[in-house]
Amino acid sequence: MKWVKALQEITPYKPGRSIEDVIQHYGLKEVVKLASNENPYGCAPSVQEWINSASIHTEIYPDGFAASLRGKLAEKHGVDEGAILFGNGSDEIVTIISRALLGPDTNTVMAATTFPQYAHNAKIEGAEIREIPLTDNGQHDLDGFLQAIDEQTAVVWICNPNNPTGNLIPSDDLKSFLEKVPSDVLVVLDEAYFEYITDPGHVDSMTWLNQFSNISILRTFSKAYGLAAYRIGYAISDPTIITELNKVRNPFNNNSFALSVAEKAIEDEAFIEQCRALNHQQRERFKQYAQEKNIRLYDSETNFVLMEVPNDTDVASEKLLHDGLIVRSGNALGIPGFVRITIGSEEQNDKLFQAFDRLWMEG
Numbered sequence: 296m297k298w299v300k301a302l303q304e305i306t307p308y309k310p311g312r313s314i315e316d317v318i319q320h321y322g323l324k325e326v327v328k329l330a331s332n333e334n335p336y337g338c339a340p341s342v343q344e345w346i347n348s349a350s351i352h353t354e355i356y357p358d359g360f361a362a363s364l365r366g367k368l369a370e371k372h373g374v375d376e377g378a379i380l381f382g383n384g385s386d387e388i389v390t391i392i393s394r395a396l397l398g399p400d401t402n403t404v405m406a407a408t409t410f411p412q413y414a415h416n417a418k419i420e421g422a423e424i425r426e427i428p429l430t431d432n433g434q435h436d437l438d439g440f441l442q443a444i445d446e447q448t449a450v451v452w453i454c455n456p457n458n459p460t461g462n463l464i465p466s467d468d469l470k471s472f473l474e475k476v477p478s479d480v481l482v483v484l485d486e487a488y489f490e491y492i493t494d495p496g497h498v499d500s501m502t503w504l505n506q507f508s509n510i511s512i513l514r515t516f517s518k519a520y521g522l523a524a525y526r527i528g529y530a531i532s533d534p535t536i537i538t539e540l541n542k543v544r545n546p547f548n549n550n551s552f553a554l555s556v557a558e559k560a561i562e563d564e565a566f567i568e569q570c571r572a573l574n575h576q577q578r579e580r581f582k583q584y585a586q587e588k589n590i591r592l593y594d595s596e597t598n599f600v601l602m603e604v605p606n607d608t609d610v611a612s613e614k615l616l617h618d619g620l621i622v623r624s625g626n627a628l629g630i631p632g633f634v635r636i637t638i639g640s641e642e643q644n645d646k647l648f649q650a651f652d653r654l655w656m657e658g
């Protein structure tokens with residue numbers, strides 16, 4: 296086969312282990328998955344109720360323009376309808392942006408370590424990848440980013456808050472960074488965890504859209520909305536950017552049912568507020584736990600934390616599996632010595648803390 300060269304450098308995405316697999320493999324009755332930053336409270340009850348009673352015309356193609364959801368989101372964010380691009384999850388938006396802007400003559404700048412799909416897609420397109428190491432506390436080194444940007448830079452990826460560290464970039468720092476980036480470089484602000492931010496100083500980047508015509512803000516229904524299974528993400532940018540990105544998008548990339556579910560979900564903002572508050576409460580418990588036990592923990596404004604483990608990260612993850620807890624090993628994420636844990640419900644976190652106590656006792 297005449298595969299494109301880039302495939303020699305990459306491997307298929309390796310998902311974390313499923314609950315069913317771990318139950319079977321370890322002979323457990325109950326397993327808690329805290330590995331993929333899903334919402335432990337599911338989706339809004341109003342959405343679930345709607346899903347249970349909904350029916351669709353299965354023979355009809357979806358609305359490729361997603362007009363109904365588009366109208367509601369445009370109103371929610373106070374943007375033009377032409378400023379929105381929908382993807383099959385924000386994963387697909389990353390692919391669309393890469394396909395539209397990256398190629399062998401370009402480079403792309405991102406943090407190391409950050410969401411792996413930026414580099415994955417850039418490799419497929421044959422672009423040069425410029426990775427800027429995070430600072431010691433897991434923050435983006437924005438000065439380092441500026442130094443790396445040159446004439447050939449097409450896309451800059453800012454994951455804010457960052458996955459896997461959870462850090463939020465102070466709004467003033469980010470804004471003064473944006474002021475310095477050349478206006479023909481697309482700056483992607485991937486805000487998959489936006490709904491979990493509680494920092495009172497945080498400024499919603501949607502308010503910057505008029506000032507910066509070269510930003511693209513990515514949001515998703517997969518995290519706080521609890522709709523990962525339906526795969527709806529979106530980008531908001533200047534309409535001239537969306538027009539170009541739309542040339543690359545497949546015509547029916549979101550299915551009809553998922554579009555309707557997302558539309559229902561944005562009617563229930565009370566559920567998002569409730570999840571934000573519950574997550575914040577539980578995130579504080581992680582901070583307190585780490586402080587009491589003198590374990591290192593990165594500052595997080597998301598629904599996950601990176602917490603230190605006493606021995607090899609893969610060994611620690613394996614021990615946690617024996618205790619019925621699926622977490623993400625830092626070795627796979629590029630942060631050895633830590634595991635990434637999705638913040639669960641109170642009960643799930645109780646179980647996690649007990650298992651962590653055992654982990655540190657055994658050393």
Ligand SMILES: Cc1ncc(COP(=O)(O)O)c(C=O)c1O
Nearest residue numbers: 384385386410458487515517528
């Ligand atoms: C930072 C970040 N961006 C994008 C995504 C992709 O989300 P989705 O494709 O489900 O919208 C994720 C998922 O974990 C993520 O952590």
